[in-house]
Amino acid sequence: MTTVVEPVGDTAIAVRARALGKRYRSKWALRECTFDLPEGRVAALVGANGAGKTTLMTVLSGLLDADEGSAGAVGRVAFVSQEKPVYRHFSAAEMLRLGARLNVVWDEARARRWLARFEIPLDKACGKLSGGQQAQVAFALAIGSRPDVLMLDEPLANLDPLARREVTAELLSEVAETGMTVLLSTHVVAELAGVADYLLLLAHGRLLAGGDLDxxxxxxxxxxxxxxxxxxxxxxxxxxxxxxxxxxxxxxxxxxxxxxxxxxxxxxxxxxxxxxxxxxxxxxxxxxxx
Amino acid sequence: MTATTTAAPVATRSHVGWGDLLWLTWRQHRWTILGTGALVVAVVGLALGMAWHTDATGDTHELLGEWGYIGTAQMLTFAPTVFGAVIAVFWAAPLLSREYEQRTHLVVWSQDITPLRWLTGKVVLLGVTAVAFAAGLGLALVKLLNSINEVNVQPPFPPFSTSSFEAAPQVQAGYAAFGLALGLAFSAVTRRTVPAMGLTLGVFFVTRSFVAGGWRPYFLEPLRKVEPYGVFSMSVGTGDDQSWRVKGYLADAAGNQIRNFDVCTDVNSHVEYTKCMNDSGIHYVSYHHPIERLVPFQWFETGVFAVLAAGLFALAFVWVRRARRV
Structure with missing residues (x-):
């Protein structure tokens, strides 16, 4: 999905938020959120449960409108939600077909390589795959669409420890190859060591800290x-x-x-x-x- | 320019087209479409077969009991009523709610396609299919009812009867469009498949009954006709008059409504009764729609459901666009 809200200059900013606010009825889930995420970074969106991570991601990916302020991402955004949803009656190959059909850019080889790497059967209905395997199909779909910005909500949540390490490694090699920007949320900080080089720290709907990790x-x-x-x-x-x-x-x-x-x-x-x-x-x- | 190191070509194009939406719609709804299509083809086949046989033999092959062509045709005329409900409940009500429940709307709307474009694609493609099915069903039934009416002295399916009136293809198309819009609106608002299906079914039948029973007789002011009792009693049951009598009552010479058995109670025969009624100056006052109003009424009913459908589609689209949560 393309969500260019406002033109971002040549400062190579991939995702920008300005005084972003989002509320559910009268309760603010996100407030006064301002940051610039430079291009090509792997940013970790960290916060306790209920801190507003998912809300921020859905607004940034254009799935929800902000109530205040503005948000924009440069280029094409792919978003994989927390549930790693896939169509249960589609096979993994058909999910890739969906990606090819519904995206203006599609890299079939890249998507298939991801599935092959994690040994996901191509012709089995996704509903019959395990939760972890379904997550890999969702990742392959996102990777195949060659996004400029890839947003992953709790990407490692239902993966086993080995798969976590492998997914992170693969993700980093994709970043290195394609130069895309990644924004991934987590509440398990230990997962991020050596992965993220940029940090956005959320608490109670507000941005507590943000910037280059080092x-x-x-x-x-x-x-x-x-x-x-x-x-x-x-x-x-x-x-x-x-x-x-x-x-x-x-x-x-x-x-x-x-x-x-x-x-x-x-x-x-x-x-x-x-x-x-x-x-x-x-x-x-x-x-x-x- | 940076040299690409990717061996396989990356497919790039300017936009996601209708063919892609068609692929997705067919892939997701093929069994629903095929199942409904099979039923429609069966009903259409049966109707046309009976119509052809009736035309060829000039007989409706009434057997003992109910199962001649007339009885079967009566059963088949329920099909259009049921068809609109099937579209509403099984095609439209799960359309959005199932995506919300399984969170797959987040998958499909995260591709290079906006929710509204996706929804437009589905509504247009499923809508065209549903309306085509409905019109085909209507055409086949109209043909069957006409063939049966043709060979009967007293047509079993007068033009204004519910079966005949509603079998018209444009009316059928209106019901199908309304069903689709109603199911979609509940689907968008409730985000739950089972409640959406239940509400859709209920509201579909309530709306249909209200329009058919409460409103249709008054699409236009019925024409008033006053005739002497004798003339009225001669015309009853001849079937020559294809008009639709909406209501009627007996009136005395002064024009006041009377109850049937308030007058001429002490007569012994039908002839005596008629004579007494005539002598007492009793008239029959009726309100009716002439046959010329049939097609305008059918189009008006189509229009009513088309307007309802348009409103409900708009509601569904606005609801999806302005969603406050994902």
């Missing part, structure tokens, strides 16, 4: 040292924990400055993606209570 992680540092009210470096405290004689801080360093050197009793620790996401999500839980 940059985000480089700008956030954990410090542990003697009990103290303030961290040893200037910056925004994202999280702080104190016990009797020790304090630890998660600090967002000011942008554009070299990483300060700390000495003495303080030790610094680089963050993993999981640390970072969990710390951020925790702040919203506290914030919600305050």
């Amino acid at each position: 940059e985000l992680l480089a700008r956030h540092v954990g410090y542990t040292g003697p009990r103290s009210d303030a961290p040893p470096v200037p910056g925004t405290v994202v999280a702080a924990r104190h016990d009797d004689n020790q304090s630890s801080f998660l600090v967002e360093l000011p942008a554009g400055q070299p990483r300060p050197v700390v000495a003495g009793q303080w030790t610094e620790r680089s963050l993993t993606l999981e640390d970072y996401v969990l710390a951020q999500l925790e702040t919203t839980r506290k914030g919600a209570g305050a």
Whole structure:
């Protein structure tokens, strides 16, 4: 589906959202969501259950209209929803036929290669395939349509651990070959290590953080040292924990400055993606209570 | 320019065409279409066979009991009524709701096709098929009823009778279009197949009964006819008059309505009764539609259902377009 809402300049932005809002009756599922996803990235859309990930994806893919703001993706978007739906009476080959019939660009070889890679029988009705196999058919359909932007809602949810790793690997090789942009949502952060290079963090319908993953992680540092009210470096405290004689801080360093050197009793620790996401999500839980 | 490293050619074209929608519609609905088609062909075959035999022999081959051609034809005239309901309940009601239930609307609308284009394709292709089936069914039945009427002194299927009136192909087409639109609207609104089918069936029959029973007699103001009792009683049952008597009553000389047995109660024979009625100045007042109104009425009924269908199609499209959830 093509959903060019507004022309995006030559800054090579693949997906853009401006003050995006979407509500279900009076309840806002998504609010004030603004971001630019550069082309060719693999972006992870992370958030707790009910954070608005699916809503954001359905709006970005053009399946739902926004109530506020605007959203747009450059070029053709393929969306695979959480349920990985397929027509139960269609065989996998017929699902590919559907892809060929209903898309203006179709790469049959690529789609078939995906199915072959995961040993999906071509002539069996999809209703008789396992949930994981149905998901592979849905992926093959999306891959075959050669989208500019591929949106996957919880792509790894009903796959076994081995299939998860294989799907991620295949996906990355598709990205490398075609240069498409991928936006995938998950609430299992551990799945993302080494996959995503861009992060969009959602909580309670709002965008908590977003940006290049390496940059985000480089700008956030954990410090542990003697009990103290303030961290040893200037910056925004994202999280702080104190016990009797020790304090630890998660600090967002000011942008554009070299990483300060700390000495003495303080030790610094680089963050993993999981640390970072969990710390951020925790702040919203506290914030919600305050 | 970047050189492509893909060995197999990537198919590229400017748009998704009608042929593609036709492929999808046929692939998804082929058994429903074939099943309905087989029933239509069976009914049409039977009707035309009986019509041909009746024409050839000048006889409706009435056997003992009900199972002559007239009885069979009476059974067959239910087919058109049922056909519209079949379209509504089995073709249209699941059309969107099944996609919503199985979430496959997300698959098909995520391809290079908008929901409205997809829906238009399905409605046009299924609609044309359904209307063609309906018209074919109607034509065959009209032929059968005409053949039977032809060889009977008193035609068993007068033109304004429900069977004859509704068998007209344009009326049938109207019912089919209405059925499709009604089922589709409930399908879009409820998003659940079983409730959509149930509501569609109920509302289809309520609407049909209301138009046929309550409204059709008054599509136009019926003509009033006053005739002396004697003349009226002679004309009853001759079948010469093809007009449609909507209602009638006895009236005294002053024109007031009277009940049948309020007058001339002490007579012993039919002749005496008629004479008494005539002498008392009793008239029969009737309201009727002349035969010239038959075809206009049929077109009007078609129009009524076409307008309803258009409204319901619009509702379904707007509902899909403005969906608040996926």
